[in-house]
Amino acid sequence: MVQLDCIQEVQVSCTWNLSTLATFAPLLGEMSNLQGLRLSHVHVSAFKKQEHDHVVQITSQFRRLGHLRDLHLESPSFLEGCLDQMLRCLKSPLDSLSITKCWLRDSDLTHLSQSPDISQLKSLDLSGVSMTDFRPELLQVLLEKVAATLQDLDLDVCGITDSQLEACLPALSRCSQLRSVSLCGNLLSTAGMEKLLRHTAVLPCLRQERYPAPQESYRPRGVLLEARLAQLRAQLLEILRDLGHPRIIWISLSPCPRCGEDVCHHMEPIVYSCPAPA
Structure with a gap:
């Protein structure tokens, strides 16, 4: 028994x-x-x-x-x-x-x-919890509460918008133990992505970053614009170069054109490596 x-x-x-x-x-x-x-x-x-x-x-x-x-x-x-x-x-x-x-x-x-x-x-996963209609400060307060210990954060497919993301970025940048963050499948613009990359650049332990393709990558009905996506990836690489730290970020399409899933891991990462000293 x-x-x-x-x-x-x-x-x-x-x-x-x-x-x-x-x-x-x-x-x-x-x-x-x-x-x-x-x-x-x-x-x-x-x-x-x-x-x-x-x-x-x-x-x-x-x-x-x-x-x-x-x-x-x-x-x-x-x-x-x-x-x-x-x-x-x-x-x-x-x-x-x-x-x-x-x-x-x-x-x-x-x-x-x-x-x-x-x-x-240490680990918080709220993926698939719709937050589109939530007040922006709610996520901010939650991240402030766990900032001292949080190591892994998954907010995939939460419908997070630029305004919600911007409200929580100061709290996110204080998550000094954060090792991985995933925000795939959310509704972020290129401008929102740039703010995200700049705020997370200060996190010393961050090694795995998964973000959505910017909304400008799609037509109004969600059709992927591949040439536009390539331009935006190059733009994001320039932001990483400007920040000056070695970094690898993964950009996810939603839905994935290959498998139809809301979170796609088929894309090549955007990699910035610091130039070797002369």
């Missing part, structure tokens, strides 16, 4: 109804030494009252997980508008948090930035 308090990692990668997850939740609560939890594709019913009860059943078990460090939730639609319920139940600071491919509200991001349990976060 499995000793539940000996389990350190749990991954549920099949599609469960919220009611099934709620039934499983008491067992989860008995895994007192659990360090990593991964849940994906939890189906939500249309019955709001019953749904709320299930969410309470699930999130309340987090109070019993005092060793939880890594939390990964893919498509957790049941958390929209009630992320605070889960955050209030966390008992220790997280090292890694991933909430992806779902809808969240302004209030959810506000509660996330106010949670004391993200103050030591």
Whole structure:
């Protein structure tokens, strides 16, 4: 028989109804030494009252997980508008948090930035969380909260616009431990990209950078202008040369013309190497 308090990692990668997850939740609560939890594709019913009860059943078990460090939730639609319920139940600071491919509200991001349990976060993945209609300062406040420890940031396909990016750039430039950042699939112009490159140039640990092709690379209906993209890549290289630090950035098309995915890794990187001393 499995000793539940000996389990350190749990991954549920099949599609469960919220009611099934709620039934499983008491067992989860008995895994007192659990360090990593991964849940994906939890189906939500249309019955709001019953749904709320299930969410309470699930999130309340987090109070019993005092060793939880890594939390990964893919498509957790049941958390929209009630992320605070889960955050209030966390008992220790997280090292890694991933909430992806779902809808969240302004209030959810506000509660996330106010949670004391993200103050030591090393990895944050909010890819696929639509932020287009969020107030620009929300992401800024969140990054300020994790700036001292954050090492990996993934904000792919969040619908982030120039104004939202510009609001959070000062906070991003203070993430001194940042090693990787990915912003593929967002709605950034060449001017926005230049500001991004200049602000991230000060980050000493940054080694992996993945950014979207500027919006000027596309026709209004999203058709790629290959000649224009080549010009913009050359322009971005000039910006890197002006900044004067060796750097490699990857530019992603969205959607990818080869595979149709929202994030494309088929492009050649833009590489700037400092000239060798004479």
